[in-house]
Each structure stands twice: as structure tokens, then as C-alpha cells.
Amino acid sequence: MTAIEVQSLTKRYGRFPALNNLTFSLGQGQVVGLMGENGCGKTTLLKVLAGVMLQYDGEVSILGHRPGPESKALVSFLPDQSFLADGDRIRRCADMYADFFGDFNREKFDDLLKFFRLEPAMKLSQLSKGMREKAQIALAMSRDARVFLLDEPISGVDPAARDVILRAVVRHLEPDSLVLISTHLISDVEPILDRVLMMRYGQVLLEGGVDDLREQHGKSMDQLFREVYRWSEN
């Protein structure tokens, strides 16, 4: 079944189209890398899909729902900026998540905390950047959601932490879930990707299955990304 269907999506900030007649669809049961240069529209797209940005032109459907309360119940969104209050402890963040989201799964959360070697009593203000990213990923991935939208979940953390975070992303994934993960760290993310969606100027530049693209071009996604963007400049 199609998880995300986007047709002729345009989102303007003033007169500037951050998303420009964007069309694509993504099926369930895969991990998709959303890639592209700074400012190509990745965060804007994720915000529209997450239902936090409701003013746009075009058609967007998440498992058959327009972005809104019904789609939000099925979508777990990890924004690119920290959404947790510094003064809180991890335990309190989990309680708030459980209050807010009916599909919050405490067992998954406890497992992910252990996996990350984090303690419920830890205060957010005392966590390093990498530990904080881990706490946020643990919260976002502990929902029994159908679609996960992760905006740069491993930016600014060391390579070992990136690896652990990515393993956590796929740890409890249901076979029919879709994960859309935006990143500039392509070679780090590549091992968990089934598909890539490369964007430029608010449009799709290249889309395809990772195995097919590798076979077709004989290149890693990181190499392909560099090449595709070089071609499109000429």
C-alpha cells in the first residue's frame, strides 16, 4: 500500500517556492533517505508530511489521510531542532509522550534507553549532544506509528553514536512501517536504506531503490549523490 502520496506540492515562503510542484509516492515497509543540498526543501517537506505546516498547494496523502489530526496519529515526527525542555528528566519526557500519544510503547522505550545506555533519571540539560539525540530518537521510535519522519537525526554526533542511533531506528521497525530520514551524512545512513529520494530546488532530482541504483551505476549512494549534483549543475 502507498504510505505517502504527494502530487504537485508547492509550498511558498512569500513568493519563494521552497517546494515546487513536487510529485512522488512511497510505499510501506521501507527506509528511505531524503537527500539534497542545503535549502532544497527537505525540512519543509517533512513539516508538510508531519501535519505541522498546513498551508500549501497540491495534494498530500498519508495512508489515505490529508495531513491533520488523523494522519498525525499515524506519524511520528522527529524535528531537526530539540523539542524537549532542558529542565526535564528523561522519565518526564516519556510520561509526556505517553500522555500525548496513545501509541507510545513503554517497552520499546525502556529497551531503547538501555540500548543507548541512558537512565530515566538523567536530566536533559546534563546530556551531551549525542545523548540528547539518542533520547529524542528513543521517544520518536517508541511510538507504534506507521510512518516515521526523521529530520537529520544524526547531525552533529560522532560516527560511533551515528551508528548506534541508526541501529536503533530499525530495531523495532514493523515490516509495514515507512521511515523517511533526511540527512547529509549519506555514507553513514546508506547501510539502513532501501530507497533514496534526492531533491533539488524543491523538486525530485532522482529517486530509486538503493540496490537498483547501485547495480545501474556501480556506485555507492554517496558517490552517486555527488555525481548527480555535479551533472545537474552543467
Ligand SMILES: Nc1ncnc2c1ncn2[C@@H]1O[C@H](COP(=O)(O)OP(=O)(O)OP(=O)(O)O)[C@@H](O)[C@H]1O
Ligand atoms: N520560515 C521560512 N521563511 C522563509 N523562507 C524559509 C523558511 N523556512 C525555510 N525557508 C527557505 O525555504 C527553502 C527550503 O528550506 P528547508 O529548510 O526546507 O531546506 P532543507 O533542504 O531542509 O535545508 P538544510 O539541508 O539546510 O536543512 C530555503 O531556501 C529556505 O531559505
